[in-house]
Structure formats: C-alpha cells, structure tokens
Amino acid sequence: VQEFLGFILTPILFPDSDLGSPEALRLVNGPHRCSGRVEVFHSWQWGTICDDGWDLSDAEVVCRQLGCGTAVSAQGLSSFGQGSGPIWLEGVRCLGTEATLAECPIKPSGLHGCSHMEDASVVCSGNPHRVITVLRLVGGLNMCLGRVEVFYNNEWGTVCDDNWDVSDATVVCRQLGCGTALSAPGSARFGWGSGRIWLDEVNCTGEENDISQCKAKTWGVHNCHHGEDAGVVSELRLVNGPSRCTGRVEVLHDGQWGTVCDDGWDLNDGKVVCRQLGCGAVLSAPGRARFGQGTGRIWLDDVSCVGTEDTLSHCRATRPWGQNNCNHAEDASVVCSGQ
Numbered sequence: 015v016q017e018f019l020g021f022i023l024t025p026i027l028f029p030d031s032d033l034g035s036p037e038a039l040r041l042v043n044g045p046h047r048c049s050g051r052v053e054v055f056h057s058w059q060w061g062t063i064c065d066d067g068w069d070l071s072d073a074e075v076v077c078r079q080l081g082c083g084t085a086v087s088a089q090g091l092s093s094f095g096q097g098s099g100p101i102w103l104e105g106v107r108c109l110g111t112e113a114t115l116a117e118c119p120i121k122p123s124g125l126h127g128c129s130h131m132e133d134a135s136v137v138c139s140g141n142p143h144r145v146i147t148v149l150r151l152v153g154g155l156n157m158c159l160g161r162v163e164v165f166y167n168n169e170w171g172t173v174c175d176d177n178w179d180v181s182d183a184t185v186v187c188r189q190l191g192c193g194t195a196l197s198a199p200g201s202a203r204f205g206w207g208s209g210r211i212w213l214d215e216v217n218c219t220g221e222e223n224d225i226s227q228c229k230a231k232t233w234g235v236h237n238c239h240h241g242e243d244a245g246v247v248s249e250l251r252l253v254n255g256p257s258r259c260t261g262r263v264e265v266l267h268d269g270q271w272g273t274v275c276d277d278g279w280d281l282n283d284g285k286v287v288c289r290q291l292g293c294g295a296v297l298s299a300p301g302r303a304r305f306g307q308g309t310g311r312i313w314l315d316d317v318s319c320v321g322t323e324d325t326l327s328h329c330r331a332t333r334p335w336g337q338n339n340c341n342h343a344e345d346a347s348v349v350c351s352g353q
Contacts, residue, residue, distance in 0.1 A: 038054060038055030038056070038256050039052075039054055039055070040060075040080075040257075041053075041080065041082075041135075041136060042094065042095075042097070043094040043095045044094050045148050045165040045168070046148045047080070047082070048137075048138040048139075049094075050094045050135060050136070051092070051094040051095060051097055051134070051135045052133075052134050052136055053097060054102050054115070055256045056100075058254075058306065059099055059100060060256075061097070061099045061101060061102035062097035062101050062102065062130060062133040062134070063102065063103040063104070063106060064105070064128035064132050064133070065089075065090025065091065065132045065134040066104050066105055067105050067106065068106065068134040069088050070110070071108045071109060071110035072088060072106045072107075072108045072115075072134075073085035073136040073138075074108070075110060075113075075114065076115065076136045076138070077139070078113065078114075079114045079115060082138035083138050084138065084139045085137070085139075086137040087136070088135075089134070089135040089136070089137065090135070092131050092133040092135070094133075095133075096130035096133055097130050098130065101128050101129075101130070103120050104120065106119075107119045148165040149162060149163060149164045149190070149225060151163070151204075152205075152207070153205040154245075154247075157190065157192070158187070158190065158192035158248035158266070159204075159246070159247055159248065159266070160204045161243050161244070161245050162186055162244045162245060163207060164225065166210075166233055167234075170209060171209050171210035172207035172211050172212065173212065173213040173214075173243065174213065174214040174215070174238035174242050174243070175200025175201060175243065176215050176237075176242070177215055177216065177217055178200050179198050180195050180197065180220075182220075182225075182228065182244070183197070183198035183247070183248075185218045185220060185222045185227075188223065188292055190248070191259065191291050191292060192246075192248035192251055192291070193248050193251065193291055193325070193326075194248065194249050194290060195246060195247065196247045196266065198244065198245070199244075200244055200245065201241065201242065202240060202241050202242065204245045205243075207240050208240065211236045211239075211240070211243075212233055213225075213231070213233065214230065214236035215230055215236075216228050216229070216230045217229040249265060249327070250264070250265055250266070250287065250290055251271075251291075252264075252293075252347075252350075253306075253308070254305040254306045255305050255349075258291070258293070259288070259291065259293035259294070259350040259351075259352040260347075260349045260350060261305045261347060261348070262303070262304075262308055262345050262347050263287055263326075263345075265314065267335055268336075270310060270311055271310060272308070272310050272311030273308035273311075273313065273342060274312070274314040274317060275315040275316070275317075275340035275346065276301025276302060276340075276345065277338075277340060277344065279299055279301050279346040281298070281299050281321075282319045283319045283326070283329065283346070284296035284298070284350075285319070286319045286328075287348045287350070288348060288351070288352070290324065290326060292352065293350035293352035294351035295350065295351045296350055296351075297349040297350060297351055299346070299347070299348055299349075300348075300349065301345075301346050302343065303343050303344065304347045305345075305347045307345055309342070311336060312338045312340050312341075314326075314331055314333075314338075315331065315332075315333045315338035315339065315340055316331055316333055317329050317330075317331045318330045318331065318332070
C-alpha cells in the first residue's frame with residue numbers, strides 16, 4: 015500500500031527528461047491553489063480522494079506538501095464540487111506529521127465503495143504564491159475561453175466591459191497560462207454572470223502580470239449590469255498534463271480548438287510555446303500523443319520555429335492551417351520548467 019501511494023505522489027519522471035514532473039497533487043475549484051478539492055495524478059490521469067476517514071491530520075499533510083501553510087478545515091461530501099475520472103484513494107490515515115501523502119497508509123487502489131459525491135477537500139491557511147488576484151473564465155468550452163470572473167472578498171464576481179479591450183484580455187490570458195489573447199468580447203458574449211460586478215473601467219497596458227495591477231475603478235464601484243460582462247478568447251493551451259505548463263499543445267483557430275502534429279516537432283518549437291505561456295524554459299518536446307490523443311482538427315503540421323518567436327503562430331509551417339498528413343496519435347506536447 016505504501017509503495018503504491020508512493021508511486022502516485024512522488025514525482026513521475028518523463029522518459030525523455032532528466033527532471034521530474036511538477037508535483038502530482040493539486041487543489042481544484044477553490045478560490046486559489048491553497049483551497050479546493052484534493053486531486054492526485056496517477057497513470058497520466060487526475061483523480062480524487064474519497065472522504066472516508068478524511069480529517070485535519072490528512073489535510074495538514076496536503077497543506078504542508080503544497081507549501082500552503084496549515085490546515086484550516088478538512089471537508090468532505092464534495093464541498094468544492096464533484097470531480098471526475100478515477101477515485102484513486104480511500105481511507106487515508108495520516109498522523110499529520112508526514113511530509114507528503116506518500117508516507118500515509120491507505121486502502122489499496124480500486125478497493126473502495128465511494129462516489130464523487132464523497133470527494134475530499136482541504137482549506138489551507140496559506141495564500142497562493144504565484145497569483146495575486148484569483149480569476150477564472152466561465153461559460154466557454156474550456157479554461158481559456160469565457161466570461162471573466164474574479165474572486166474578491168470571498169465572493170466570485172464579474173468585470174464590466176466598459177473600455178474592455180485586447181490589452182486587458184492579454185493580461186488575463188497571461189495570468190491563466192492561456193497564451194495570447196485573440197479577442198476581448200463584451201456584452202456578455204459568454205452569458206450573464208450573477209452576484210457582484212467587481213471591476214469596471216479596467217485599463218491595462220498589456221504588460222501587467224496580474225489584473226489587479228491594472229488601473230480601474232475601486233473594487234465594487236460600477237455603473238454596469240450583467241449584460242455588459244466582459245469575456246476573453248485565448249489562442250494556446252496545454253492539456254491533460256499534471257500542471258498548466260505541461261501537456262498536449264492545443265491552439266484555437268477559426269473558433270475551434272485543435273492539436274499540432276509532431277512531424278518535425280522539437281525543442282525550438284517547445285521553447286516558443288513555453289515562452290508564450292509564461293512557463294519558463296522547455297524541458298522536452300515529446301510527440302506521439304504523450305499526454306493523450308486530442309479530438310477535432312489537427313491545425314498545424316511541420317512546424318519549424320527558430321525558437322526566438324513570440325508566439326507559435328509566428329513560426330514557419332510548411333502546410334497551411336488545417337492541412338496535414340497526421341492523426342491524433344501524433345499529437346505534439348511540451349514539458350516546461352514552470353508551474
């Protein structure tokens with residue numbers, strides 16, 4: 015059992031990289047990275063933990079492992095929403111002094127009678143280290159497309175579209191690791207939000223790392239309604255990896271997400287992707303659908319970046335968008351140093 019859990023939660027080495035992957039533990043669907051549903055990465059897939067026996071001692075270890083301070087609460091009954099996929103762990107029994115969940119005894123994998131209604135969660139005392147303002151995109155088909163929502167004063171709210179433009183959207187895309195902003199739609203393109211409208215008259219230069227660094231009216235002061243909620247459309251994302259900086263490369267073109275073929279895919283191409291997403295240096299550029307096969311269109315083939323380009327769309331490709339001789343078993347991926 016201990017050996018099995020160690021396999022789940024110790025860093026997983028990629029065959030073509032001499033570095034471990036980002037830590038295979040995360041908190042999901044909370045206001046920031048130190049609060050949310052507990053998920054672990056195993057067999058190239060994220061899964062949840064059953065709340066049977068889940069208590070503060072278990073939560074203490076999770077908070078310590080994530081560098082999130084001490085445990086404030088250890089919640090069950092999917093208090094941060096139901097997960098999907100496997101339920102990897104049940105009956106976790108930490109003393110609370112362990113450095114990682116890998117040191118805690120558990121039941122063997124698959125031997126549980128739980129459902130996702132029993133997903134375990136954690137609230138830690140620490141604040142997120144990388145992000146100042148917590149935000150999300152809602153109402154789109156993925157995390158890089160949708161209505162802009164920010165978390166302030168313990169409540170999610172929207173952003174008014176007064177003066178909302180691509181410079182503002184660029185900051186949102188950068189903060190979320192979604193590459194370059196393609197457009198900044200207003201007029202509630204992704205549906206009307208609810209609750210508070212937190213920001214109005216946002217005026218970013220486009221160089222900021224966080225939306226809170228942009229000029230705007232005082233939080234909560236506005237002359238708007240939810241028919242004016244601001245949105246964002248980004249063009250690049252990494253999918254199905256253990257963090258936002260590792261996974262299958264997907265690009266948005268013609269309003270549709272698609273993949274990149276691995277023909278000629280190399281570290282120079284990966285370098286551009288990592289730079290565009292603000293994810294540090296490229297560690298490897300695996301092909302052959304290392305992070306699973308995508309669906310839909312294969313937008314790019316025979317990409318040939320020099321490595322100095324600002325975006326993947328600036329790289330030379332011998333075929334026009336959408337033309338290829340590939341299948342999704344050849345989807346390209348990237349492993350970047352950032353998290």
